[in-house]
Every structure is written in structure tokens, then in C-alpha cells.
Amino acid sequence: MSELSVNHLLGIKYLNKQDIQLIFETADHFKEIINRPIKKVPSLRDITIANLFFENSTRTKLSFELAEKRLSADVINFSASQSSVKKGETLIDTVNNILSMKVDMVVMRHPNPGAGVFLSKHVDASIINAGDGAHEHPTQALLDSYSIRERLGSVKGKNVAIVGDILHSRVALSNIYALQLQGANVMVCGPKTLIPKYIDKLGVKVETNLIKALNWCDVANMLRVQNERMDMSYFPTTREYTQQYGVTKNILESLDKEITIMHPGPINRGVEITSDVADSEHAIILDQVQNGVAIRMAVIYLLASKIKH
């Protein structure tokens, strides 16, 4: 159990339980390292990593870049808005051009589902999927589970509700796979229009009543309503969405037990959660961000150790 079973991180779907365990144990060491006065280790000084972001990102991009730099890798950044993609270059051409500059690993976010899988079959570099459309966002799911493990001791047997816009969310799918691999029970909750048909086939409970979902769960992972991906109206107004699916301090206090609140960010304060919830001791949102760097360091380190000279 000392190496990953995969050469790329394309999705949680391709990982096994031991892989997740190894990533978490490695992340524990990196978490200790990033809390030292000098937060850097020289492991990856001969590795070059390209961050290719064909879609906007703030925290994921920063988190990856910081993780790479803390491992001493050389980093190049690319964002589609300032590139030849606009001039009509294909994805494979773009990536091969970058790889010919001797890049060992590619971290890619792309609006099309499956872009990472496609790329891994055509180019000779280790690929990390940093989000592909509404498909997967594996490092987010890993850091979410890692944060649950840190807060509650383990993921196994815990009830986790994923609340909000499930339909447009890559975080939801990756989280479902990751949580189930580790033996958690998963529920999705949101308006019917934002829950994909047949999602119950993945073995998750489906609930449209927020209070019932919160009373069932140990952890609620609150997702943002992704207005930018909505091509039609999925609910009447934001105000009505908030009334039915927004978590407030009053709701939390009315529950029989204490639950943990997570959010992958960016938060729309006052829509899916109110400020007093986001800033309360129930929320581990900023822990998630800190754990994100440790998890990404672990993933990069473990994949890089499989790149041969």
C-alpha cells in the first residue's frame, strides 16, 4: 500500500479505498509541514507542472499553485482567456505544445466533461483533473472527506447530505463516489429540478425537504447555485430558493443534534447559507481550504513519484 493504483487523477471513480487512505496519510504529513515556519520541501525540484485552466477558478488554482510551490516544483500557468485556444487551436495541440517544453504533469480544469480522460489517452504526462464540466472534481471531494475525517474522526458510517444544485455540480458527483468508497451514507437534497434523474441508481437517498435532510445528517455539504451554468429557469426566484433550501442559524438551532456545515466555495452569503452560519463554529469552510493545499500536495507527490526518469 505504498503507491497509488493510478497514474493520473481523473476522477474518484478510478480510485480505490486504499488510494484514498494513502492520500490522506500523506496529506497528514504535508499538513504538519505547511504549519512549520518554513513550509517548503524540496521533493519535486526536478518536476515541472503546467496548470491549464480553460475555465475560471480562483481558489482551486491558487491552492494547486501553492501546493506545487511548497513541493518545490516549477510551475507554469495558462488560462484559456489569454491563449491561442481563442484562435482555434485544439486541446491536444495546446497541451502537446506545452509538453514539448518538458512539462511532467498537467493540472487541468475544462468546461467539457471527460476532457481529462481524453487528454490522458493522447498525451504523455500525468494528468490531474481540477474539474471537468459537471462531471468530477476529485481533489475537492478528497479534501471534503479529509475535513470530515479531521472533524469527526472518520468518514465511515457518517451520514452526509449534499444540499443544493446537484444537477450542475461536479463536486456532488465526486463527493458521492468518495464518501461511498469510505463507507458513508449519502443523501442529496434540493429542488427536484436541480436533482438529476436516476441519481438514486448511484445508491444515494434523495430528499426534497431541507429540514428532513438536516435532521438525518451528521454533515451537510452546501453547494452553490450555479447560475452561470443554467440555461433555463430551475426555480422561480432566488428568494424562494433561499426560503426552502437556505440554512440559517435558527434552523440549525431547531435540530435535535449538532451538525457540521461544509461549503466548497465560493459562498453566496444569504442564499444557500446565511453569514451567521458560515462564520459559526459549525462551519469548517476555512479548514477545508487549508486542507485543500495538503491534499493537493499529497496527490501531486504521489503521482510525481510514479513518473520515471
Add this chain to the structure above:
Amino acid sequence: MSQKVLLNSIEVNIILHRLACQLIENHKDFTNTVLIGIQPRGKYLANRLALVLKEEYKIKNVQLGHLDITFFRDDFRRGDKTLEANTTEIDFIIENKNIVFIDDVLYTGRSIRAALTAIQSFGRPNEIELLTLIDRRFSRHLPIQPNYRGRQVDAINEEKVIVNWKENGNEDSVYLINN
């Protein structure tokens, strides 16, 4: 495969006491000294020495930490296996302290080179010394020598030195194994 006993439990015990006395000679009451065991195997020797210092020589302020060097090694991606890390536990300040690195076997010196880099993440010590139970002389790749040594051994590269401790279920002993 042949094996030869280099040290038995009585000899290990004598050496531990001698090393403890040598440390006391140089570091007095240890007010400005910290012991750092190099993970994974130096930890046992470091724990044992700290115990001898505290219980048998009544040194009160022995500060003990463990340093993992995995991410500072120079052979990342050179072997077939992913290098697995161990825990680092240093819950004191090392700035301006006198550090004694403790490891069971000094061989090529590469682990100590990595440890010298790794410890910099925690600050700037006053000085660093090296204590090792077994010193395999003539096999160094780097100009690193111990300040305190238990036993010097001439071993060829095909031979392996194995150190056993009570703590991992064996009798304290050191073997030379020839494959």
C-alpha cells in the same frame, strides 16, 4: 545468507550508558540541548537514550523530538517505490539550540544530509552534532562523520547491518548480514 552478531543486548546496554555519559560531558544539564531522532529507525535509539539520561542520570530537562526526512531525500523517483513518510514531532523551538541528531546506522551519510536540510524548516540552531550506534566507515558518499559513535564497523556494500530493539519485539542486538 550468513549472519554475525555485532552487539548483544549487554553490549548495547553498555554502549547506551557510555554514549549517555559522553553527551552529559558535553551538554551538562541539557538546558540548551535537544535530542532529535531521525525517523524511522533513529527514533528507537533516541527514545532509549533519553530514558537513560532521565532515569539513570537524573537529567530533568531532556527535550526529545523526531524528524522525518522523507521529503528532503535526494533519491525521490530513483527507486521503484514511492517513499513513505513518517511523523515529525518537534514541539519545541530549535532556534539557537544545540541539536544532537540520533540515528542507528551511519552508512552513506545521505540521510544525515537530508536531515540537515529538513531541520532548517524549524529555525537556525546554534550547532548540530551527530550520534550513531553503528558507524560503517569507508562507505561514506558525503563528508559526514559522527561526533559520538557506539561501534565502528568495517562492512562491505553487500552486507547489511540490522539493529533490533526490544520496542519492536526483539532483543536489543545488532547483526551483520551477508546475502
